[in-house]
Amino acid sequence: MNTIRILALCDMGDSTLVYMEKTEPVMLQKPMEEFLNEMCMMFGSDVKGRRSASKYLLNVTQRAPIPFCPERKGILFYAPSTDNKTTWIQYWFVEKFRKSERGTSILFKDGTQLTVGIGYRSIKNQIRRCKKLQRLIDEAMGKEW
Secondary structure, X not given: OOHHHEEEEEXXXXXXXXXXXXXXXXXXXXXXXXXXXXXXXXXXXOHHHHHHHHHHHHOOOOOOOEEEEHHHOEEEEEOOEOOOOOEEEEHHHEEEEEEEOOEEEEEEOOOOEEEEOOOHHHHHHHHHHHHHHHHHHHHHOOOOO
């Protein structure tokens, strides 16, 4: 599976619903934390290390984005879904978002739509954090933003 094409991950308990670009969602038979950890380990660190680094770089204590593949803009942000499941959104693929009755509706660049149970301002702040984290990582790697 090409992880950079992941749009969102939804925690389903013992399994993970994976939304990927231009395809139907896929159900993986492993918990989301395990899947996230495997994604991060493919690029040199576990999910706990990535969260810690993100919190440190952004000077935040909660809801820190997870840079699973920052070299290719692979950064996920936390957004609880409308059914109280944990959801992680790939910020790079978010085209736009708007308020909805049940939270915020996110439109991805491939036309996929997902509604999450947090407000518009929270999504805006999370995307801003992701962009800042990407910029800090790019600067540290010697890339221009």
